[in-house]
Each structure stands twice: as structure tokens, then as C-alpha cells.
Amino acid sequence: MKKQTGVHVGVSADGIALVDTRPPRGRWFFLDPVGAQLWAKATTGTPTPEAVEEVVAYWQLRGVDPARVRADLRQVADSLERARLLVPAQRPPARPARRQVRFATPVPGRLRDQIAGQVGLALALALLRCTPLGITLAVARAATRLPGRAATVAEAETAHAAVRRAIRAWPGRAACLEESLATFLAAALTGRRLRWVLGARLIPHGAHAWVEAEDAVIGQDETDRVWPYVDALQVERSN
Template identity: 65%
Template sequence: MSSLVHAAVTTDGVALLDVRRGRGRWQFLDPVGAELWSRVAAGESVEDAVEDLVRVWTLRGVDPSRVRPDLMRVAAELAKADLLVDARRPASRAAAPVVRFAGAARGTLLDQVAAQVGLAVALVLLRCLPIRFALAAARTATRLPGRTATIAEAERMHTAVRRATHGWPGRAACLEESLAMHLATALTGRRVRWVLGASFMPRNAHAWVEAEGAVIGQDAADRVWPYAAALQVERPN
């Protein structure tokens, strides 16, 4: 199983995150493409997987001369992107997480200092290096001593990171902001979960932080939830 390809699995399809290059590349597959990918990733040949799916759709009344070329095209695109491999999947959730919208929780001086340091490191990692370096730094941060952050502590750190972004050039998007929060929280002796995921309606990638099972600091205007997690960074039990 590849540790550099991650999958967000939903009823609407599968979103594959390839972190082997750049800032990470997403490939969205509809249910048919997802079934093809899952069969080949599990060890079935492309030819056998295509023919199996052609038979399935033929039984549903679809002309096989239309289905086969589409499946072969999808297979060729996945092969070109080197995505016909198995991928890591986060553990399934019992229920959708609670989403906490951004507020104005007042942080401590330590939170503010940690937020500045965390943001600086996150911006350097994500703007200057491939994303795999950011992932390595995030995983290293989980090994720092500390305990799981409470929702209130995580919300205070989110506010501190948001304020810190005002003093830096350029826009800090969800990826930069969430990584900064993950690193800054670790510097204060607490831990949160950093998550990268995707949604299908509309198709969109997102990054966020969770504490005590709740999603922290989402914008009130962003009602596209739930996103499905593809990659999670947290301290192992």
C-alpha cells in the first residue's frame, strides 16, 4: 500500500491525493471510475477489470461499445498519473464530525508567539518545498510531549493563527492555516489532528484541524460539509 497516495472514499466516488510531487495533486473519480480503480489497485489487471465492468453495465442495458472506451480512457489517465496503486484510507467514522465555526476566542501570549512560529514554518514548508516535507514536519510535531487539546484551547489557537496571518504577505489558505495551527498547538504542549480531505458536491479539496472530534474554525460561509478525509496526521495511540 502506497504511503504517498491517499484516498477519500465516499458514496459519490473516490478522491485520490498524491503527495509525491508539488503541493499534492487530487484526482476525482466518479463511482464507475472508483470501481475500476479499486479493482486494479487490489490486484486485478486493467483488462479484466474493464471487461468485468463492461459486463455489469451491459446487464443494465448500456451499450458496451460506449462503456469500454470510457473505462479504457479512465484507466489510461490513472496509469499516466501512476495512480493505479492501492492507497491509504483513514479509519471510517461512526458519525460526521461536529463543525465549529470561527469565533474570536482570546488566546494567551504563548498562543500568539506559537502561532507566529507555526505560521512561519508552515509558509516556508508549503510555499518553498513539496508537500511531503510539510507532512514530515507535521508528523514530527506529533511526537512532541503533550496532551490532546480541548475544543476551547484549539479555538483559541485558531484565533491566534488567524491574527498572525494578517502580518504575512500573500493569502494563507486552508492548507497553510491548518498546518500552522497543527504546529503551533504542538509547540504549546497540546495536540490536534490535521486533516486533508475532499468533497464531491461541488468537487473541492480542503484542509482542517480537529480537536475532541470537532472540526475547528470553519468559516460560516462554508457550508459544504461533510468533507471526506483522505489523510490524517495525529499522534498514534
């Protein structure tokens, strides 16, 4: 069995995004394609100094100044070592490259949906503000074992709308991470399963979190969501 390091990776043509879920808190680390080459070599058995020289040689053959590449890569390697990120990372299962992105909509819901939205938000806020990300992920994975079935898009939008209403009554800030986890938990409390995804874009650098149902991205804001993001970590029921 592959060793679980607590580090997850999202891969795109523009580089990679690493999300570190180890204590004390979760964090993101972004690498351009050259840095990604170094990381890939150094985490698959090549000693870091040798990995640096192999990447330098690759770019020297393409006319890039080797001294500049070497200096940049040594700096990247030092940063990765300090962050303890020169370790293998888990890559999420492949997903459709072109997913339907559905914008947030005020869907009416029943009383139980509203209660689930409030409870889901309270749980999400408590987890994300008071525990390491690893514990939050463990709770989210445990929620996938609750009785239920995969949610339809309409059911997912109902859960998301209920969380949005609960957020409007919340005096603090709730960003995409809190909102998506709350929606994931609210759906689980009503017997519906969603996919919770943490992802990133590389140009410009940015992290995001969302939920999916039937391969559709649920509840995005038309004004401030730039797609596509690449998945780095997914939480869903495996069967």
C-alpha cells in the same frame, strides 16, 4: 507490513478522491463511482484491461451502453496510468460520520499563544511553499511526538484564533491548507495535540484541509464551507 505508496484515498457514495503526496507536489484526482470501480479492481490484482471489461459487463447488465462505458473507462485508465495512480492507496481510520462543525471565532489568547500562532504560520508557509508535500507530512508527523496532550475544543479554538490573527498581518494568501497546518503546529508548540485532516467532497469536486479536537471540526467559515467532506489523510499521534 503494507507497502506505503504515498497515495491516500477518501471514499464516499459519490466516488473517491485520491491525494498523491509523492514528489514533486501534492495533487488531487477525483473519480465517479464507475471510475472508482475500475480503480479498485485494478489496484487489487486485476490487470487493467480485464478490470475495464469486468466493469463494462457490470453496467451492461444494468442497461448501460457497453461501448460508451468501455470508451470512458479506457480514458480513465489512461489518465490514472499517466498519473501513476494505479497503485494501492492508504485509507484513513474511520471517523464519526456526523462531526460537530465549529465556526471560526475570535478567541483571546495569551502572549505565548500569539507567538505560537506566528511561528506556526511561518513554519506552515515555508513547508508548503518550499518543500514537497511528503516532507511537510513528515514534519507534521514529527510534531505529534512533541511532549503534550490532546487539545480540548477551547484550546484548539485558541490556537486557531491566534493563527487567524497572524494571517491578517501576512501580506500573501493563506488558504485552508496553510491555515490548518499552522494551527496544528501552533498547538503542538504549546503542548497541545490536534488532528490535521486533508479531505475532499465529490459533488462538486473540492479539496479541503482542517483540524479537529475531540471529534469537532475547528475554525470553519460559515460562508464558504460546504460539509460534509470525506477524510483522505489524517495526521495525529497514534497513542
